[in-house]
Amino acid sequence: MTPRLPLLLIAAGFVIWASAFTLLYAGLSLGCVAGWQSELIAGVTLLRAVLLAIWFAHLAALGTLLIYCVRLGRRSADRTFGFLRRAAIGSTMAAIAATVWTGAVIPAATPCL
Incomplete structure (x- = not known):
């Protein structure tokens, strides 16, 4: 195996985090x-449900990558x-x-002021 694949994988997790941050x-x-x-x-606002879905999808992608x-x-x-x-x-x-930290406020905070 060539070292190129793990070299790309070093950045892949933070590419997924950047996607999560941007989409959230x-x-x-x-x-x-x-x-x-x-x-x-x-019983959950549509906005919170969408944000949680985005967050969990990215956490699942990161788990799969790990x-x-x-x-x-x-x-x-x-x-x-x-x-x-x-x-x-x-x-x-x-x-x-970083992704957990970025989205941890979603269940607790009021989204729109």
């Missing part, structure tokens, strides 16, 4: 303008590949923490 911000802005905070679905990185070429004898694989795992875990 856009969803919040669009939802506030469209009045989604006053529409209820099963599993992929962990399973990627475990038995490779190439030391460079092993280092890059471990760096990709660490970077993905940091991206998961």
